[in-house]
Amino acid sequence: MPxxxxxxxxxxxxxxxxxxxxxxxxxxxxxxFGVSRSTSTVIAYMMKRHNLNFQPALELxxxxxxxxxxxxxxxxxxxLFQRMGCKIDPNYQRYKMHRLxxxxxxxxxxxxxxxxxHSVVRPDPDITRENPEPIVFRCRxxxxxxxxxxxxxxxxxxxxxxxxxxxxxVRNEDSSxxxxxxxxxxxxxxxxxxxxxxxxxxxxxxxSPGHESNHCRSILFVxxxxxxxxxxxxxxxxxxxPKCEQKLGNFSWINACQCPCGETLSPxxxxxxxxxxxxxxxxxxxxxx
Numbered sequence: 001m002p003x004x005x006x007x008x009x010x011x012x013x014x015x016x017x018x019x020x021x022x023x024x025x026x027x028x029x030x031x032x033f034g035v036s037r038s039t040s041t042v043i044a045y046m047m048k049r050h051n052l053n054f055q056p057a058l059e060l061x062x063x064x065x066x067x068x069x070x071x072x073x074x075x076x077x078x079x080l081f082q083r084m085g086c087k088i089d090p091n092y093q094r095y096k097m098h099r100l101x102x103x104x105x106x107x108x109x110x111x112x113x114x115x116x117x118h119s120v121v122r123p124d125p126d127i128t129r130e131n132p133e134p135i136v137f138r139c140r141x142x143x144x145x146x147x148x149x150x151x152x153x154x155x156x157x158x159x160x161x162x163x164x165x166x167x168x169x170v171r172n173e174d175s176s177x178x179x180x181x182x183x184x185x186x187x188x189x190x191x192x193x194x195x196x197x198x199x200x201x202x203x204x205x206x207x208s209p210g211h212e213s214n215h216c217r218s219i220l221f222v223x224x225x226x227x228x229x230x231x232x233x234x235x236x237x238x239x240x241x242p243k244c245e246q247k248l249g250n251f252s253w254i255n256a257c258q259c260p261c262g263e264t265l266s267p268x269x270x271x272x273x274x275x276x277x278x279x280x281x282x283x284x285x286x287x288x289x
Contacts, residue, residue, distance in 0.1 A: 002073025005102050006037065007095075010044040010081055011088050017045045039068040043078055048086035054078050093153060096120075096223060097265075104267040107253040113232045122151055124226040137220070137276045142244035146276060151223045157216040158262035218260040220271040224251070231269065239271070248275045 013029075020027045031037035039061060046057040054075070062068055070078065077098070084092050103117040113121070125136060126145040133148035224231045227242045228251065236252035249271040250257070257268030 002071045003102075003105060004073065005077075005098075006040055006074050007077040007081060007098065008088070010041065010077075011086075013041045014045045014048050014086070017041075018049060034065070035068055036071050036074060039065075040070045040074040040078060043070065044081055044086070047078070047082055054082050091150065096153065100223070100267050104253040107235050107267075111235060118232075121224045121226055121228075121232065125151070126227070134280060136279050137271065138279050139241045139244060139246060139248065140275055140277045141246050142241060143277075143279075144241055144243040145279075146227070146241070146248065146271065147220075147222050147225060151225060153221040153223065153265065154215045155221060155259065155261075155263045155265065156214055157218075157259075216259060216261045216263065217273055219257075220249075220273055220276065221257075221259075221265050222269050222271060224269050228269065239269070246275065248272060 017027050017029070029038045029041050042061050043054065043057045046052055046060055047054065050057075052060070058070075080094055080098060084095060089095060099117070099120050103113060103120050106114050106117065125133065125148045133150060135149040136145045137147045137152075138145055228239055229242075230237045230239070231251055231253070235254045237250070238247055239249045239251055240246065241248055249269070251267070251269040253267045255268075256264040256266035257270060258264045
């Protein structure tokens with residue numbers, strides 16, 4: 001089925017085939033019809049072994065067996081496998097979302113997170129451990145650490161108009177001739193424009209150093225984290241600070257959440273930016289001898 005997680009098996013299958021062929025062995029790759037599952041496995045092998053993208057690998061396999069055709073879900077997973085360099089990268093955002101979507105499907109049916117998907121819930125960054133991340137998000141009220149930089153699921157604004165003063169806005173201004181009256185009117189509007197720029201800078205202040213400035217910060221989407229106890233037992237609900245119990249945001253395994261910028265995520269776990277603050281100083285440092 002398209003929603004089946006074949007991606008988790010591809011790396012092991014590719015290594016098995018490679019090991020057998022390196023020892024001059026012969027490998028039989030089979031499924032029931034020889035159309036989708038076995039095809040996906042062979043395509044994954046061709047992609048890694050010969051450094052091919054998905055489409056050339058598919059064409060090569062099709063030249064040997066003309067009626068092969070992975071289903072749409074497997075095609076998307078093969079393309080994701082390609083983007084990760086033909087190996088599983090647990091820190092790659094699209095892979096994280098892939099795992100969360102699978103967990104969401106199971107949550108919809110079972111109403112509880114299965115044991116096999118407990119790994120999608122990340123460890124609590126507030127617990128003392130070695131090598132903590134230096135950039136964290138804290139509760140604005142009690143300053144309890146809530147999330148690390150790596151927990152954030154970035155997204156780009158979909159419907160946000162260009163920032164005034166940006167290159168596109170400047171080009172539009174230059175393309176028309178300004179009259180003295182227009183110039184005077186624009187001078188009066190300068191303070192308002194500066195206020196808008198200042199507001200945009202404030203929004204981007206939640207962005208860590210080195211990050212692209214075009215990521216949206218209207219809502220802070222994150223991975224599920226261990227302090228979010230409700231996410232293990234409920235399909236949707238509110239998120240509260242585990243220390244001061246202030247409401248921080250919401251979550252849903254089964255419904256999409258739409259950011260004000262127009263982008264949607266599903267499943268969605270989000271913190272309201274006004275309830276958290278960015279901190280570059282980490283206090284939970286453990287020293288080992």
